[in-house]
Amino acid sequence: MKSHWTSIAWSAVYLLLLLSLLTPLTVITAFFLVIPGIILYTTLPRKRFVVHVAAVWIIVAVIGTLVWSYLIGAVLLLQALYFLIPSLVMGHLYKKRASAVKIVISGAGVILLEFLLILMIGTLFLDFNLAASIEDIMNNAMAPLQNVTDPSLTGGIAWSPEMTEQFSSYTVRFIPFTLILCSLLISTVSHAIVRPTLGSMGHVVSKLPALRDWRLPRSLIWYYLIATILAMFAGSAANEGFLGMILDNLIPLLQAFFIIQTASFIFFVAYHKKWNPILAVLGVILLLFIPGLWLLGLLDIAFPLREMITRSRR
Template identity: 35%
Template sequence: MNRLKTGPRPLLWSGAALLLLLMLAVPVLNLPALLLLMVPYAVLYATLSRGAFLLHLLPVWLMAGLIAGPGVLIFGLFFLLPGIAMGHLYRKAAPASKVIRVVTLIMLAQLMLELLLFEMILDLSLLDEMSSTIRATLESVGAEYMAAAGWSDEQTELLIQMIIHMIPLTFIVISFMVTVLSHYIARRAVLRSGLDVPAFPQAKDWRLPRVLVVYYLIAYVIDLVMAAGDDSFLAVAVMNLVPLLSYVFAIQAVGFFFFIAHERGWNKAVPILIAIPVLLIQPLSLIGVLDTAFPIRKSFTKSK
């Protein structure tokens, strides 16, 4: 690893960590604080020795606990492990794809573990609480309208069941998005400290393994033949896998349009504008499926 030149930067990042922890106690500001809280941990761990990292971290937590209360430290602890993992991978000069994969999995595991701990230790089922909240909201807001439209209690229960079953997908998306945002900011900060951190491949070079197409087709067929209301493990897994793979292929489709833009010499804004509907309209993910399964990029490659 290159010798780092940190200077006053660790103090600034420690101040950023303290500020983000304090922002957690402020309505409206707590959401951006949650999205960015991993960044100072990753930067400090990547640029300092373990001992120095602790010397910067402990006073920050002590002051945050005294000013905003111990509740903010729960969130501080939640983002500590993925932040350390990100910083450790930066020190090892791991590829960006590995950084995102590992940190996303750590965050996902922590979210699932929290559901279990709430139920085991506090005897509080967040899933039951969520079901009760959704049911009460539907009953209070649109009971008369839904009754007039022929909406039955059975349909309400099916909707609640579907939302609950989609929690794994929701956790995956949250973990991935927070990790990508944190990596985007933290990597640039670490580079300024003299540490060489590999960049993520350019969008035009994104390529998924073809085996994902097979998995997607199998999951899609199973989803088509699955009975409505089936709450078996396979049904829940497929219910989460199909939209997840669709979103993955949508990202591949975005890479495909960046490739075309590069080959045709388009303005850089064009693929960015195209990416918006591709990510929002699920059927357009089929472009990513075709790009992964077949060598269609050769048709857009300039002959040399």
């Protein structure tokens, strides 16, 4: 009976999260939409899972159609399908008791592939232009600033259509980097919530290693070195082309990985030196504001810094 009411509660959460896609809260709730599907798929028999999901989708479609329109109802169902697919993949891996790392990476990969597929379909078959869409959004957002002549209200910045076009092009250029990070974030947040939830329901679920024990592959250093050299010597013509777009996304992505490795090293040192955990948290906060501190993560991958620290304690 308890399991029955738990399933109904998560179905209700699923319904509310789907309806939130029509509100400004979607910027936040989109990061949690994978979670109900994972829990329902992992804890329910397949037929009961289908019944719960179908019931939620029918209610969402009816509300979307009656309150807004048939088009809104259909869009909500498509969005529900989008978030359900990674839920099924991650839920299947939870049932198989796969490692946490495999679950997180698989979930992020599916989310990323889905978005790329949607972008490709929109571009090839629906004549969708992402750059033009972003430029239209920016024009609408910045239109009030273009009509304001008082420097005190605009911060001394004279916003022009040319600046909007440049900003839109810059945004489109960094979409791959943004998508990868968002996919990883959605998958990681989902696992962070699903694991203890399933554990409280009696399911054995592996957890990610403690942050202080994370060691990223040494090959990342070579990727960063090659990307940096190419960026230095490729020339301005290449930097503006396809190669330049790859480098513009690859270099900050690798730097983000090195930031994570630096945070791991800080927690490792704090743990073995028996520092107050607050100091480690403060160190990670400083990491976000001090340029170049991520190089510590690169050095941690390249050299046996941790072995030197633990050896000195013996």
